[in-house]
Amino acid sequence: MTPEQKRALWREYWRKCAWHTAENERLQVLGVPSHKLPRFPPFPDELRGMTCGAWTRAGTSCKRKDLYTSGRCKLHGGLSTGPKTPEGKAKSALNSNPTEGEKTACDTDPMRGSEKLTF
Numbered sequence: 568m569t570p571e572q573k574r575a576l577w578r579e580y581w582r583k584c585a586w587h588t589a590e591n592e593r594l595q596v597l598g599v600p601s602h603k604l605p606r607f608p609p610f611p612d613e614l615r616g617m618t619c620g621a622w623t624r625a626g627t628s629c630k631r632k633d634l635y636t637s638g639r640c641k642l643h644g645g646l647s648t649g650p651k652t653p654e655g656k657a658k659s660a661l662n663s664n665p666t667e668g669e670k671t672a673c674d675t676d677p678m679r680g681s682e683k684l685t686f
């Protein structure tokens with residue numbers, strides 16, 4: 568089995584597990600006892616000990632075994648790449664700090680807030 572086939576099987580396995588998790592939560596809300604919930608698929612033996620396999624800057628393949636559902640480690644594609652949709656980007660922009668151009672005079676005024684202390 569090639570590394571690409573292993574990674575595809577890895578992603579398929581975790582996709583099935585995500586479906587089972589959602590299905591189990593749905594059935595638990597309906598009152599299905601836990602021993603009657605569908606069982607998770609067994610972990611494929613060929614995936615045991617699977618490594619990230621991404622090319623490192625040193626020119627070797629990555630040997631990390633702590634992989635995300637993408638089949639890569641946290642250094643090689645496991646983390647979020649940020650918002651993609653315009654709605655997600657707008658939400659993200661609300662959480663960020665204002666840039667210098669966006670700051671108002673009130674924000675940059677060093678005497679701000681001290682007015683309340685004068686009597």
Ligand SMILES: [Zn+2]
Binds near residue numbers: 630631641
């Ligand atoms: Zn890696």
